[in-house]
Amino acid sequence: MTYFSDNYIMFFIIYLSKKGTAIGKVVSKFDSVTVVAKYIKS
Numbered sequence: 169m170t171y172f173s174d175n176y177i178m179f180f181i182i183y184l185s186k187k188g189t190a191i192g193k194v195v196s197k198f199d200s201v202t203v204v205a206k207y208i209k210s
Contacts, residue, residue, distance in 0.1 A: 181196050 178199070181199050184195060
């Protein structure tokens, strides 16, 4: 279940980033940090 929700979140983040919104840029930076944290934990 988390796999699909993560993909949906990633799609949403990419969508926001492509729109060039400030929110999208902030969220994408935050998400890359989260992804790195996930890899470090596992």
